[in-house]
Amino acid sequence: MNSSVTGDAGRRVVLAFDGDCGFCQAAVRQIQRRASPRMEAVAWQTLPPELTEPHLERLDREVLLFDGDRVRDGGAPALAGLLGTSTVRTYRSVGRFLQLPLIRLAANLVYRWVAGNRQRMPGGTAACAVPRPHH
Template sequence: MRERPVLVYDGDCGFCTSSVRFLERRVPVDATVVAFQFADLDALGTTAERAEHEVLWIDRAGRVSGGAEAIGRLLTAAGGPWRALGVLMRVPPVSWAAHVVYRLVANNRQRMPGGTAACALPAARRPGASG
């Protein structure tokens, strides 16, 4: 059992970083927030490939959720009015729509506010990547 849940995001993506900072300011959730580039992904039970593809939520029991479901679980964990939104996001047909919207945004994050051309590249091909 982990002490706190963990939110894992792409720290090289300006849009992802801005989105996480927005969540930290607006959503009162007690979680560890870490860029996947600095996380021990093996210990968290996930891979860099998955973390490059979607935001991840690892709950206290170690269950890994990704994408829209991860956001739904984060909101649920925040409690208050956020809880209702988080639960709703995880129930069909809303969950189906949330998944489509999440993938649309994630696949076009380089075009979103704060996004850069580097956001579109796989992590291994981004400027400054070792490799």
Template sequence: MERSTFVYDGDCAFCTKCAEFIERRIPTRARVLPWQFADLDALGLTEAECTEAVQWVGADGSRAAGPDAIARLLGDSGPLWRVAGAGLRFPPARAAAWPAYRWVARNRHRLPGGTAACAVPSAQRD
């Protein structure tokens, strides 16, 4: 793989708005693309993984999901963003990030830019 890839849910308006923010504001070399247009087999990802959380597949084959994927994306970006990524990897921050990420994922249809299509199916909610 020549470059890292950050995969999000392109059917979710909230996720798409976040991806657009990344593309506009965060200088990363990674590809940022919806899982619906990604070659999941080539990335070693499943549809289930991608509907559960954002995914990071590093150029070196490393993988991460959810806030860990976001930390990797930030770590692959400009200096200020790398600091934010390091902060997100700090154990207390990481411990808090997962419950916060799961809450956002469950409620993304209620957040700004969210639509009914953003709702995680009830079978996948905690």
């Protein structure tokens, strides 16, 4: 497992993904294998309930970047944060590129589409389907 990155005041920074989703698992494994990020990526289901319970609805829909007990970012910006800790310069550059204002907007749109269709992606199953919002 990757060594943890620490945020301000030495807090643990971790990317939390849906461990029940085959597509999410495969995507995170690919990033870990290719980009060798220094940040730890873990299934949110393995994190302490007191950390995840306030964010369950978001965790069902997107990856979250936790900095200690607070959410720093979600979705595409969270993935950009993970890539930004890569030991490979190219992936670090991609992480920074994804944070540029117009690129961030486009990345968010692509992320939302992929997340909404993850059960149709390679490795995806019916268990990967994002629940419909409760209104």
